[in-house]
Amino acid sequence: MWAKGLAALLGAALACGAAEAGTLDKIKARGTIACGVSTGLPGFSDRDAKGGWSGFDVDFCRALAAAVFNDPSKVAYTPLVADERFEALKSGQIDVLSRNSTWTIEREATLGLLFTAILYHDGQGFLVLRHPGMTSALELDKAKVCVQKGTTSEQNLPDFFKYNSMTYEPHVVETVEAAMKGLQDGTCDVFTADQSALYAERTELAKPAEAIILPDVISKEPLGPVVRNDDVAWFNLVKWVAFGLIDAEELGVNSQNTDKALASTKPEIKRLTGAEGGFGKALGVDDAFVVHAVKAVGNYDEIFQRNLGAASKLAIPRGLNQLWSAGGVLYAPPMR
């Protein structure tokens, strides 16, 4: 009894004061992953009439559940507004936050959180109406720009125009709706906000095809899943499920060909599928955890296209979120 207590003490000391250890064990005992998502954001976190969840952020929860349980339905969703999301994670109400949250130093240095990976490179962009053929934000000289008050977009705007030797006429409005109205009635040529929001707003226009979202982003908004900083093992697993989805795309493994991938003789495919390496076991799950996730939810490209890409109403191009080897910056360390 004493020895056990001592061991526990020692363990706690070694873990540098970890408040809670063994998140994965708790998840396995509970039978579900508690996943925090947005209360509603088109393409990222949508709830249908029957209460079912879908979206890019939701699919990551499902991929995690498939990696742990080989069953993507083993998720308990907690819809969270922006203000309460990090507290929900810190308090242990959720195991992981998959809710369009930007990775910043403030959040890791002061909130006791760890961002696991970047799954979506968002950034401030420009939605342009009545200027067909425009291809670059550097063509916006003398534009009338609508921007929402009190946002980082408002802060970034003067810097961008000044840096690129351009002038503009700002129209600071209270709401996104007001900005979209200004764009449509001609008060503004362009509305600036995070690109993912611009794509969602564009679908509300009478003729979405007439509006152009310029490919440039002028700020970094890297979004990805977040965990508490008290359980490195869980952090590692979440991180490598994210990397696994990206590596699967890069290696050509998708939801339709996992059987073929499992039979592959190529070393890098065998390591991804778990036929070699034993990395899944070392992380506390099945060696084939990436295959389980990809088979259930798809690789990164399938998840992107279904929720955000050409197959969705948002029709967001891969852009920055294309693989590093194909014109974007999406990059995952290798599984070896």
Place this chain on the structure above:
Amino acid sequence: MKAMWALLAALCLIPAVARADEASPKVISLDDGDQLGRVSDEATEIDDGPYKRQVVFYRTNYAPGTIVISTQERFLYLVLGNNRALRYGIGVGRQGFQWSGMVTITRKTAWPDWTPPPEMIARQPYLPRFMAGGPGNPLGARALYLGATVYRIHGTNAPETIGTAVSSGCFRLVNGDVVDLFDRTPIGTKVVIRQAPEL
């Protein structure tokens, strides 16, 4: 020499052995893109969707002017610099163009002639022995020859085959696009061909 080029060109076309032949021997069906005499002029463009010619965000270390072909995506990128590329929709080889790498444009031709080789005639006896270049020619309005290979970037008289994998290895664009690319692309241009990864 010219005959050899024509023969190489013919290899690019579809080996359209109609699969329905056994069931109904009197019906000879053609695969898409092999519709001889169907007219598609230089003005043919794709008006909408991902295969429309468009400027896109594209980061690369290749110099402006380089062509990057992504067979998996069915896109051809002409690198413009400033993180931009002009993207064209393409049709690609049915079996995949089983190599990746870099070649250069070695020859350019407007309205190329087509001389199907004997083995193709044997498979498809209805094919002409020679077809002069023109709007009804399956090779389309322009052809850009890729290095010393039998493959090329060419036009088509069947715009609906863009985005599909139907040819025997060439890259086809609608005529409006291949004319546009032809005019922007000097001989000596580098062409990088990328394949889908294999399991």
